[in-house]
Amino acid sequence: MNLADLYIIIFQHKKIRLVLTKTRAVVLKEVKFREQSKICSLYTRDFGRISVILKGGRNLKSRLSGLFCTGSLLEVVLYNRSNRDLQLVSEARIIRSPMTAEPSMERFSAIYRLIEILKISTGNEEKNIRLFNALERTLEKLCAPCRNADAAVAWFMLKLISESGFEPSIEQCVTTGKSILPMLQEGSADDLCLTYDPGGVSLPVPAAQKGPPGQRLPVQVYLLMRTLNRLDIRSIDEIDIPADNSRLLCDILQNYCSLHNNYNPSSKNRRIISRILYE
Template sequence: MIVKTRAVILRETKYRDQSKICSVYTREFGKISVIIKGARNPKNKLSGLFSAGNVVDLVLYKKNSRDIQLVSDGNLILSPMVPAPDLDRFAILYRIIDLVKHTAERDEKNLSLFTLLAGTLEELYHDGINFQELYAWFLLRFISLLGFQPSLRFCVFSGKELLPAIDSMKLTELYFVMNPGGLALPGAAGENLAKKHLIPLRLAMLLSALAAKRTPSGDSIKADPDDIDILWNILQEYCALHLEHARPGKNLAIVSQILLK
Protein backbone atom coordinates (compact mmCIF):
# COMPACT_ATOMS: atom_id res chain seq x y z
CA MET A 1 0.00 0.00 0.00
CA ILE A 2 1.02 3.62 -0.51
CA VAL A 3 1.58 5.51 2.75
CA LYS A 4 2.88 8.94 3.74
CA THR A 5 5.00 9.67 6.78
CA ARG A 6 7.51 12.16 8.14
CA ALA A 7 10.97 10.78 8.86
CA VAL A 8 14.41 11.65 10.22
CA ILE A 9 17.32 10.18 8.26
CA LEU A 10 19.53 8.28 10.72
CA ARG A 11 22.00 6.68 8.32
CA GLU A 12 22.63 6.44 4.58
CA THR A 13 24.40 3.61 2.74
CA LYS A 14 25.34 3.47 -0.93
CA TYR A 15 23.62 0.66 -2.81
CA ARG A 16 24.71 -0.51 -6.24
CA ASP A 17 25.52 2.19 -8.79
CA GLN A 18 23.12 5.02 -7.98
CA SER A 19 20.79 4.02 -5.15
CA LYS A 20 20.76 4.39 -1.36
CA ILE A 21 19.47 2.35 1.55
CA CYS A 22 18.67 4.47 4.59
CA SER A 23 17.76 3.83 8.19
CA VAL A 24 15.03 6.32 9.08
CA TYR A 25 12.94 7.07 12.16
CA THR A 26 9.35 7.70 11.10
CA ARG A 27 6.35 9.21 12.82
CA GLU A 28 3.98 6.37 11.92
CA PHE A 29 6.20 3.26 11.91
CA GLY A 30 9.20 3.91 14.14
CA LYS A 31 12.61 2.87 12.85
CA ILE A 32 12.56 1.25 9.40
CA SER A 33 14.87 0.76 6.42
CA VAL A 34 14.06 2.25 3.02
CA ILE A 35 15.57 2.11 -0.44
CA ILE A 36 15.68 5.12 -2.73
CA LYS A 37 16.39 4.06 -6.29
CA GLY A 38 18.57 6.48 -8.23
CA ALA A 39 19.07 8.76 -5.20
CA ARG A 40 22.75 9.27 -6.06
CA ASN A 41 21.98 10.42 -9.58
CA PRO A 42 22.23 14.26 -9.60
CA LYS A 43 19.36 14.41 -12.08
CA ASN A 44 17.02 12.51 -9.75
CA LYS A 45 14.58 14.83 -7.94
CA LEU A 46 15.26 12.92 -4.71
CA SER A 47 19.00 13.48 -4.93
CA GLY A 48 20.31 15.22 -1.81
CA LEU A 49 17.22 14.57 0.29
CA PHE A 50 18.51 11.45 2.00
CA SER A 51 21.44 12.67 4.06
CA ALA A 52 21.83 11.96 7.77
CA GLY A 53 20.01 14.52 9.89
CA ASN A 54 17.54 15.62 7.22
CA VAL A 55 13.85 15.63 8.12
CA VAL A 56 11.72 14.64 5.14
CA ASP A 57 8.15 13.83 4.17
CA LEU A 58 8.09 10.43 2.46
CA VAL A 59 5.76 8.49 0.21
CA LEU A 60 6.37 4.75 0.56
CA TYR A 61 5.27 1.57 -1.12
CA LYS A 62 4.97 -0.32 2.16
CA LYS A 63 4.65 -4.07 2.57
CA ASN A 64 4.74 -5.58 6.05
CA SER A 65 6.43 -8.70 4.67
CA ARG A 66 9.35 -6.65 3.31
CA ASP A 67 12.37 -5.65 5.42
CA ILE A 68 13.23 -2.67 3.22
CA GLN A 69 10.47 -0.32 2.05
CA LEU A 70 10.53 1.46 -1.32
CA VAL A 71 10.47 5.28 -1.42
CA SER A 72 8.51 6.72 -4.34
CA ASP A 73 8.62 10.42 -3.44
CA GLY A 74 9.84 12.85 -0.82
CA ASN A 75 10.11 16.49 0.21
CA LEU A 76 12.75 18.12 2.36
CA ILE A 77 11.45 19.72 5.58
CA LEU A 78 14.61 20.45 7.59
CA SER A 79 18.34 20.20 6.94
CA PRO A 80 21.47 20.78 9.08
CA MET A 81 22.93 22.61 6.06
CA VAL A 82 20.45 25.47 6.56
CA PRO A 83 21.11 28.27 7.37
CA ALA A 84 24.79 27.26 7.09
CA PRO A 85 26.98 24.24 7.91
CA ASP A 86 28.45 24.32 11.42
CA LEU A 87 30.91 21.77 12.84
CA ASP A 88 29.59 22.12 16.40
CA ARG A 89 26.04 21.61 15.16
CA PHE A 90 27.07 18.45 13.29
CA ALA A 91 28.88 17.10 16.36
CA ILE A 92 25.68 17.32 18.42
CA LEU A 93 23.54 16.10 15.52
CA TYR A 94 25.50 12.87 15.14
CA ARG A 95 25.41 12.18 18.87
CA ILE A 96 21.61 12.53 18.84
CA ILE A 97 20.86 10.44 15.76
CA ASP A 98 23.42 7.76 16.68
CA LEU A 99 21.83 7.42 20.11
CA VAL A 100 18.37 6.98 18.59
CA LYS A 101 19.69 4.65 15.88
CA HIS A 102 21.28 2.27 18.36
CA THR A 103 18.55 2.27 21.02
CA ALA A 104 15.23 2.47 19.14
CA GLU A 105 13.47 -0.79 18.34
CA ARG A 106 12.80 -1.63 14.71
CA ASP A 107 9.18 -1.31 13.51
CA GLU A 108 8.04 0.01 16.89
CA LYS A 109 6.03 3.22 16.69
CA ASN A 110 6.85 5.77 19.38
CA LEU A 111 5.23 9.09 18.59
CA SER A 112 6.69 10.74 21.69
CA LEU A 113 10.23 9.79 20.67
CA PHE A 114 9.67 10.97 17.10
CA THR A 115 8.28 14.29 18.35
CA LEU A 116 11.28 14.73 20.65
CA LEU A 117 13.77 13.85 17.91
CA ALA A 118 12.23 16.02 15.20
CA GLY A 119 11.62 18.92 17.60
CA THR A 120 15.20 18.81 18.88
CA LEU A 121 16.59 18.85 15.35
CA GLU A 122 14.35 21.77 14.44
CA GLU A 123 15.84 23.73 17.36
CA LEU A 124 19.36 22.57 16.50
CA TYR A 125 19.08 23.92 12.95
CA HIS A 126 18.29 27.46 14.10
CA ASP A 127 20.81 30.27 14.49
CA GLY A 128 21.78 31.41 17.99
CA ILE A 129 21.35 28.03 19.66
CA ASN A 130 23.45 26.86 22.60
CA PHE A 131 24.23 23.40 21.22
CA GLN A 132 25.54 21.98 24.51
CA GLU A 133 22.48 23.15 26.44
CA LEU A 134 20.18 21.67 23.80
CA TYR A 135 21.97 18.31 23.96
CA ALA A 136 21.76 18.21 27.77
CA TRP A 137 18.02 18.98 27.48
CA PHE A 138 17.63 16.21 24.88
CA LEU A 139 19.38 13.62 27.05
CA LEU A 140 17.13 14.47 30.00
CA ARG A 141 13.95 14.16 27.89
CA PHE A 142 15.20 11.06 26.05
CA ILE A 143 15.98 9.01 29.14
CA SER A 144 12.73 10.17 30.76
CA LEU A 145 10.77 8.83 27.77
CA LEU A 146 12.35 5.44 28.37
CA GLY A 147 10.99 5.43 31.93
CA PHE A 148 14.02 6.69 33.85
CA GLN A 149 13.01 10.27 34.62
CA PRO A 150 15.19 11.48 37.51
CA SER A 151 13.42 12.83 40.59
CA LEU A 152 14.21 16.54 40.78
CA ARG A 153 11.53 17.77 43.18
CA PHE A 154 11.76 15.20 45.96
CA CYS A 155 14.79 13.56 47.58
CA VAL A 156 15.17 10.07 46.08
CA PHE A 157 16.05 8.60 49.50
CA SER A 158 13.88 10.42 52.06
CA GLY A 159 11.02 11.60 49.84
CA LYS A 160 11.27 15.12 51.31
CA GLU A 161 10.46 18.05 49.05
CA LEU A 162 13.80 19.56 48.13
CA LEU A 163 13.18 23.32 47.98
CA PRO A 164 11.81 23.68 51.55
CA ALA A 165 14.57 21.38 52.85
CA ILE A 166 17.26 23.39 51.05
CA ASP A 167 15.91 26.60 52.56
CA SER A 168 15.53 25.31 56.12
CA MET A 169 18.90 23.50 56.16
CA LYS A 170 20.77 26.30 54.34
CA LEU A 171 22.22 23.78 51.88
CA THR A 172 24.70 24.70 49.17
CA GLU A 173 25.10 21.21 47.67
CA LEU A 174 22.98 18.20 46.74
CA TYR A 175 23.75 14.74 45.47
CA PHE A 176 22.78 13.56 42.01
CA VAL A 177 22.21 9.83 42.43
CA MET A 178 22.60 7.50 39.46
CA ASN A 179 20.30 4.72 40.68
CA PRO A 180 17.61 5.43 41.78
CA GLY A 181 17.89 8.49 39.61
CA GLY A 182 17.55 12.00 40.92
CA LEU A 183 18.58 14.52 43.53
CA ALA A 184 19.17 13.67 47.17
CA LEU A 185 19.74 15.59 50.38
CA PRO A 186 23.28 15.07 51.73
CA GLY A 187 22.00 13.81 55.08
CA ALA A 188 19.61 11.33 53.48
CA ALA A 189 22.31 9.97 51.16
CA GLY A 190 24.53 9.16 54.14
CA GLU A 191 26.58 6.03 53.59
CA ASN A 192 24.34 4.75 50.80
CA LEU A 193 26.46 2.83 48.32
CA ALA A 194 24.58 4.09 45.25
CA LYS A 195 26.85 5.92 42.82
CA LYS A 196 26.36 9.65 43.21
CA HIS A 197 27.91 13.03 42.45
CA LEU A 198 27.99 15.90 44.92
CA ILE A 199 26.99 18.98 42.93
CA PRO A 200 26.59 22.67 43.82
CA LEU A 201 23.05 23.91 44.33
CA ARG A 202 23.23 26.10 41.21
CA LEU A 203 23.81 22.95 39.11
CA ALA A 204 20.81 21.21 40.67
CA MET A 205 18.70 24.28 39.91
CA LEU A 206 20.01 24.31 36.33
CA LEU A 207 18.96 20.68 35.95
CA SER A 208 15.47 21.51 37.22
CA ALA A 209 15.25 24.51 34.88
CA LEU A 210 16.16 22.33 31.89
CA ALA A 211 13.56 19.75 32.87
CA ALA A 212 10.89 22.46 33.04
CA LYS A 213 11.59 23.74 29.51
CA ARG A 214 9.43 22.45 26.66
CA THR A 215 12.31 23.25 24.31
CA PRO A 216 15.27 25.52 25.01
CA SER A 217 15.35 28.40 22.55
CA GLY A 218 18.73 30.00 21.96
CA ASP A 219 20.45 30.83 25.25
CA SER A 220 17.13 30.55 27.07
CA ILE A 221 18.79 29.49 30.31
CA LYS A 222 21.64 31.72 31.39
CA ALA A 223 24.31 29.37 32.72
CA ASP A 224 28.06 29.15 32.89
CA PRO A 225 29.39 27.00 30.00
CA ASP A 226 31.41 24.98 32.51
CA ASP A 227 28.22 24.15 34.42
CA ILE A 228 26.54 23.00 31.21
CA ASP A 229 29.58 20.83 30.49
CA ILE A 230 29.45 19.20 33.95
CA LEU A 231 25.72 18.61 33.62
CA TRP A 232 26.21 17.15 30.14
CA ASN A 233 28.73 14.61 31.48
CA ILE A 234 26.50 13.62 34.41
CA LEU A 235 23.50 13.08 32.12
CA GLN A 236 25.56 11.05 29.65
CA GLU A 237 26.73 8.79 32.48
CA TYR A 238 23.15 8.51 33.76
CA CYS A 239 21.80 7.57 30.32
CA ALA A 240 24.55 5.01 29.72
CA LEU A 241 23.80 3.31 33.05
CA HIS A 242 20.05 3.03 32.52
CA LEU A 243 20.19 2.12 28.85
CA GLU A 244 22.30 -0.86 29.88
CA HIS A 245 19.27 -2.16 31.79
CA ALA A 246 16.59 -0.93 29.36
CA ARG A 247 18.12 -2.33 26.16
CA PRO A 248 19.89 -5.61 27.05
CA GLY A 249 19.68 -6.84 23.46
CA LYS A 250 21.38 -3.78 21.96
CA ASN A 251 25.06 -3.19 21.25
CA LEU A 252 25.80 -1.48 24.54
CA ALA A 253 29.45 -0.91 23.72
CA ILE A 254 28.39 1.32 20.82
CA VAL A 255 25.81 3.16 22.93
CA SER A 256 28.36 3.79 25.67
CA GLN A 257 30.85 5.11 23.13
CA ILE A 258 28.25 7.54 21.80
CA LEU A 259 27.32 8.78 25.26
CA LEU A 260 30.74 8.93 26.86
CA LYS A 261 33.02 9.96 23.98
Protein backbone atom coordinates in the same frame (compact mmCIF):
# COMPACT_ATOMS: atom_id res chain seq x y z
CA MET B 1 -4.92 14.31 12.20
CA ASN B 2 -2.42 11.52 11.58
CA LEU B 3 0.25 12.50 9.05
CA ALA B 4 0.10 9.14 7.33
CA ASP B 5 -2.07 9.15 4.19
CA LEU B 6 -2.70 5.56 3.19
CA TYR B 7 -3.29 4.30 -0.34
CA ILE B 8 -3.62 0.56 -0.91
CA ILE B 9 -2.22 -1.01 -4.05
CA ILE B 10 -3.08 -4.67 -4.55
CA PHE B 11 -1.26 -6.81 -7.09
CA GLN B 12 -3.82 -9.52 -7.80
CA HIS B 13 -1.52 -11.93 -9.65
CA LYS B 14 1.28 -11.82 -7.10
CA LYS B 15 -1.10 -11.46 -4.16
CA ILE B 16 1.09 -8.73 -2.64
CA ARG B 17 -0.43 -5.96 -0.54
CA LEU B 18 1.58 -2.73 -0.54
CA VAL B 19 0.72 0.46 1.29
CA LEU B 20 1.95 3.80 -0.06
CA THR B 21 2.52 5.86 3.06
CA LYS B 22 3.48 9.47 3.76
CA THR B 23 5.17 10.22 7.07
CA ARG B 24 7.85 12.41 8.62
CA ALA B 25 11.28 10.96 9.31
CA VAL B 26 14.72 11.82 10.67
CA VAL B 27 17.75 10.28 8.96
CA LEU B 28 19.87 8.37 11.51
CA LYS B 29 22.35 6.69 9.19
CA GLU B 30 23.14 6.40 5.48
CA VAL B 31 25.12 3.67 3.71
CA LYS B 32 26.07 3.39 0.04
CA PHE B 33 24.51 0.40 -1.73
CA ARG B 34 25.74 -0.90 -5.06
CA GLU B 35 26.66 1.69 -7.69
CA GLN B 36 23.95 4.32 -7.34
CA SER B 37 21.64 3.37 -4.47
CA LYS B 38 21.61 4.05 -0.75
CA ILE B 39 20.23 2.36 2.37
CA CYS B 40 19.16 4.60 5.25
CA SER B 41 18.01 4.11 8.82
CA LEU B 42 15.11 6.42 9.64
CA TYR B 43 13.24 7.31 12.81
CA THR B 44 9.69 7.98 11.66
CA ARG B 45 6.67 9.54 13.27
CA ASP B 46 4.26 6.76 12.32
CA PHE B 47 6.38 3.58 12.25
CA GLY B 48 9.26 4.16 14.65
CA ARG B 49 12.67 3.12 13.40
CA ILE B 50 12.80 1.54 9.96
CA SER B 51 15.31 0.87 7.17
CA VAL B 52 14.66 2.10 3.63
CA ILE B 53 16.30 1.76 0.25
CA LEU B 54 16.69 4.62 -2.21
CA LYS B 55 17.02 2.97 -5.62
CA GLY B 56 19.26 5.20 -7.72
CA GLY B 57 19.29 7.71 -4.86
CA ARG B 58 22.95 8.60 -5.41
CA ASN B 59 22.41 9.42 -9.07
CA LEU B 60 22.54 13.21 -9.43
CA LYS B 61 19.52 13.05 -11.75
CA SER B 62 17.38 11.28 -9.12
CA ARG B 63 14.68 13.23 -7.29
CA LEU B 64 16.06 11.73 -4.05
CA SER B 65 19.66 12.81 -4.61
CA GLY B 66 21.08 14.86 -1.74
CA LEU B 67 17.97 14.65 0.42
CA PHE B 68 18.80 11.79 2.79
CA CYS B 69 21.65 13.21 4.89
CA THR B 70 22.19 12.28 8.55
CA GLY B 71 20.27 14.62 10.84
CA SER B 72 17.83 15.85 8.20
CA LEU B 73 14.10 15.97 8.87
CA LEU B 74 12.11 14.84 5.84
CA GLU B 75 8.62 14.13 4.64
CA VAL B 76 8.85 10.79 2.85
CA VAL B 77 6.51 8.67 0.76
CA LEU B 78 7.34 4.98 0.85
CA TYR B 79 5.94 1.60 -0.09
CA ASN B 80 5.40 -0.10 3.24
CA ARG B 81 5.19 -3.87 3.70
CA SER B 82 5.09 -5.20 7.26
CA ASN B 83 7.01 -8.38 6.36
CA ARG B 84 9.84 -6.60 4.53
CA ASP B 85 13.08 -5.48 6.22
CA LEU B 86 13.75 -2.73 3.67
CA GLN B 87 11.00 -0.33 2.67
CA LEU B 88 11.18 1.36 -0.74
CA VAL B 89 11.16 5.17 -0.86
CA SER B 90 9.06 6.70 -3.62
CA GLU B 91 9.63 10.42 -3.02
CA ALA B 92 10.72 12.87 -0.33
CA ARG B 93 11.16 16.53 0.51
CA ILE B 94 13.35 18.30 3.07
CA ILE B 95 11.69 20.00 6.03
CA ARG B 96 14.80 20.77 8.11
CA SER B 97 18.48 20.26 7.32
CA PRO B 98 21.59 20.86 9.47
CA MET B 99 23.16 22.48 6.39
CA THR B 100 20.56 25.23 5.90
CA ALA B 101 21.95 27.51 8.64
CA GLU B 102 25.47 28.94 8.80
CA PRO B 103 27.98 26.12 9.47
CA SER B 104 28.69 25.71 13.17
CA MET B 105 30.77 22.99 14.82
CA GLU B 106 28.80 23.46 18.04
CA ARG B 107 25.52 22.75 16.24
CA PHE B 108 26.99 19.82 14.28
CA SER B 109 28.41 18.31 17.48
CA ALA B 110 25.03 18.65 19.21
CA ILE B 111 23.24 17.03 16.26
CA TYR B 112 25.79 14.20 16.23
CA ARG B 113 25.15 13.55 19.92
CA LEU B 114 21.39 13.72 19.39
CA ILE B 115 21.50 11.17 16.56
CA GLU B 116 23.84 8.82 18.43
CA ILE B 117 21.71 8.68 21.58
CA LEU B 118 18.58 8.18 19.44
CA LYS B 119 20.16 5.29 17.54
CA ILE B 120 20.98 3.35 20.69
CA SER B 121 17.76 4.19 22.53
CA THR B 122 15.16 3.23 19.93
CA GLY B 123 14.33 -0.20 18.57
CA ASN B 124 12.86 -1.18 15.24
CA GLU B 125 9.22 -0.24 14.70
CA GLU B 126 8.72 1.25 18.18
CA LYS B 127 6.28 4.03 17.37
CA ASN B 128 6.25 6.95 19.82
CA ILE B 129 4.60 10.11 18.50
CA ARG B 130 5.37 12.21 21.61
CA LEU B 131 9.06 11.35 21.33
CA PHE B 132 9.09 12.12 17.62
CA ASN B 133 7.42 15.48 18.23
CA ALA B 134 10.11 16.32 20.81
CA LEU B 135 12.79 15.27 18.33
CA GLU B 136 11.23 17.42 15.62
CA ARG B 137 11.16 20.48 17.90
CA THR B 138 14.80 19.86 18.88
CA LEU B 139 15.94 19.62 15.26
CA GLU B 140 13.99 22.76 14.45
CA LYS B 141 16.12 24.51 17.08
CA LEU B 142 19.42 22.89 16.01
CA CYS B 143 18.93 23.44 12.28
CA ALA B 144 18.85 27.21 12.84
CA PRO B 145 21.33 29.54 14.57
CA CYS B 146 21.25 28.43 18.22
CA ARG B 147 23.40 29.69 21.08
CA ASN B 148 22.40 26.89 23.49
CA ALA B 149 22.78 23.80 21.27
CA ASP B 150 23.95 21.45 24.05
CA ALA B 151 21.10 22.60 26.29
CA ALA B 152 18.65 21.76 23.49
CA VAL B 153 20.08 18.24 23.33
CA ALA B 154 19.84 17.93 27.13
CA TRP B 155 16.18 19.02 26.89
CA PHE B 156 15.53 16.26 24.36
CA MET B 157 17.32 13.64 26.47
CA LEU B 158 15.07 14.47 29.41
CA LYS B 159 12.06 13.82 27.15
CA LEU B 160 13.64 10.61 25.84
CA ILE B 161 14.33 9.33 29.34
CA SER B 162 10.76 10.11 30.38
CA GLU B 163 9.25 8.39 27.33
CA SER B 164 11.52 5.37 27.86
CA GLY B 165 10.01 4.78 31.28
CA PHE B 166 12.96 5.58 33.58
CA GLU B 167 12.38 9.27 34.32
CA PRO B 168 14.47 10.29 37.34
CA SER B 169 12.97 11.93 40.41
CA ILE B 170 14.15 15.54 40.21
CA GLU B 171 12.21 17.39 42.91
CA GLN B 172 12.52 14.90 45.82
CA CYS B 173 15.59 13.10 47.09
CA VAL B 174 15.25 9.42 46.16
CA THR B 175 16.92 8.29 49.40
CA THR B 176 15.18 10.53 51.96
CA GLY B 177 12.02 11.73 50.18
CA LYS B 178 12.82 15.33 51.15
CA SER B 179 12.40 18.24 48.75
CA ILE B 180 15.78 19.13 47.30
CA LEU B 181 15.40 22.81 46.43
CA PRO B 182 14.68 24.06 50.00
CA MET B 183 17.73 22.21 51.29
CA LEU B 184 19.89 23.78 48.60
CA GLN B 185 18.54 27.22 49.52
CA GLU B 186 19.58 26.52 53.11
CA GLY B 187 23.09 25.66 51.92
CA SER B 188 22.83 22.05 53.09
CA ALA B 189 24.62 20.59 50.05
CA ASP B 190 27.38 21.58 47.64
CA ASP B 191 26.97 18.58 45.35
CA LEU B 192 24.22 16.10 44.56
CA CYS B 193 24.17 12.65 42.97
CA LEU B 194 22.13 11.30 40.07
CA THR B 195 21.50 7.69 41.06
CA TYR B 196 20.68 4.86 38.67
CA ASP B 197 18.55 2.61 40.87
CA PRO B 198 16.33 4.08 42.12
CA GLY B 199 16.57 6.65 39.35
CA GLY B 200 16.73 10.21 40.57
CA VAL B 201 18.59 12.93 42.40
CA SER B 202 19.99 12.19 45.83
CA LEU B 203 21.36 14.42 48.55
CA PRO B 204 24.91 13.63 49.69
CA VAL B 205 25.27 10.45 51.72
CA PRO B 206 27.64 10.51 54.72
CA ALA B 207 30.98 8.85 54.02
CA ALA B 208 30.28 6.15 56.60
CA GLN B 209 27.16 5.09 54.72
CA LYS B 210 26.91 3.46 51.32
CA GLY B 211 24.52 5.21 48.97
CA PRO B 212 23.00 3.92 45.71
CA PRO B 213 25.32 3.91 42.67
CA GLY B 214 25.29 7.04 40.58
CA GLN B 215 27.31 9.97 39.30
CA ARG B 216 28.19 13.34 40.76
CA LEU B 217 25.72 16.12 39.92
CA PRO B 218 26.96 19.67 40.68
CA VAL B 219 24.29 21.93 42.11
CA GLN B 220 24.38 24.37 39.19
CA VAL B 221 23.98 21.49 36.73
CA TYR B 222 21.07 20.15 38.80
CA LEU B 223 19.38 23.56 38.67
CA LEU B 224 19.83 23.60 34.89
CA MET B 225 18.31 20.11 34.61
CA ARG B 226 15.37 21.20 36.75
CA THR B 227 14.85 24.31 34.58
CA LEU B 228 15.03 22.40 31.28
CA ASN B 229 12.57 19.80 32.57
CA ARG B 230 9.99 22.58 32.99
CA LEU B 231 10.92 24.64 29.92
CA ASP B 232 9.50 24.87 26.41
CA ILE B 233 12.43 24.35 24.04
CA ARG B 234 11.38 27.41 22.04
CA SER B 235 12.39 29.55 25.05
CA ILE B 236 15.80 27.95 25.52
CA ASP B 237 17.76 30.80 23.93
CA GLU B 238 16.09 33.32 26.24
CA ILE B 239 17.99 32.11 29.30
CA ASP B 240 21.68 32.46 30.07
CA ILE B 241 23.24 28.97 30.24
CA PRO B 242 26.98 28.48 30.86
CA ALA B 243 28.31 26.24 28.09
CA ASP B 244 30.27 24.04 30.53
CA ASN B 245 27.11 23.29 32.52
CA SER B 246 25.06 22.28 29.47
CA ARG B 247 27.86 20.04 28.15
CA LEU B 248 28.28 18.37 31.53
CA LEU B 249 24.52 17.85 31.83
CA CYS B 250 24.51 16.21 28.38
CA ASP B 251 27.30 13.85 29.48
CA ILE B 252 25.50 12.97 32.72
CA LEU B 253 22.15 12.33 31.00
CA GLN B 254 23.78 10.33 28.20
CA ASN B 255 25.50 8.10 30.75
CA TYR B 256 22.22 7.70 32.64
CA CYS B 257 20.33 6.88 29.45
CA SER B 258 23.04 4.53 28.19
CA LEU B 259 23.12 2.56 31.43
CA HIS B 260 19.38 2.01 31.30
CA ASN B 261 19.70 0.89 27.69
CA ASN B 262 22.57 -1.51 28.55
CA TYR B 263 24.81 0.32 26.11
CA ASN B 264 28.36 1.60 26.44
CA PRO B 265 28.46 4.88 24.46
CA SER B 266 31.28 5.77 22.14
CA SER B 267 33.20 8.01 24.53
CA LYS B 268 36.16 8.03 22.11
CA ASN B 269 34.09 9.80 19.45
CA ARG B 270 32.75 12.28 22.00
CA ARG B 271 36.30 13.06 23.22
CA ILE B 272 37.51 13.69 19.65
CA ILE B 273 34.69 16.14 18.93
CA SER B 274 35.17 17.90 22.29
CA ARG B 275 38.89 18.28 21.55
CA ILE B 276 38.15 19.84 18.15
CA LEU B 277 35.61 22.24 19.62
CA TYR B 278 37.04 23.36 22.91
CA GLU B 279 40.83 22.92 22.94
